[in-house]
Amino acid sequence: MSDIENREPDEGQEEEIERIPAMQHLLDNPFLLLFIGIAMPTVFYIVWGIMEIISIPMAQ
Template structure:
């Protein structure tokens, strides 16, 4: 096996458990925060 094939990028990402954990926490947090900000901004001002 003189020719070692390079591991594909997607396989390296999916093999990294800490990266998957971080993405699983960060992505929903950012999305729900943005969703909440958009909801608050869309509330009409009281007169």
């Protein structure tokens, strides 16, 4: 490694704080991904089931 990479910032220089993107926060959290992976299919299947029940014609 070169000296430039290992140098500490001078007293007059401020460290740049790098913003972490929201999508990276989402993808770095395995429990949130697990919740989304279980919740989203559940919601879609419930909505699909309700649509199927509503589309059944009434018996006369």
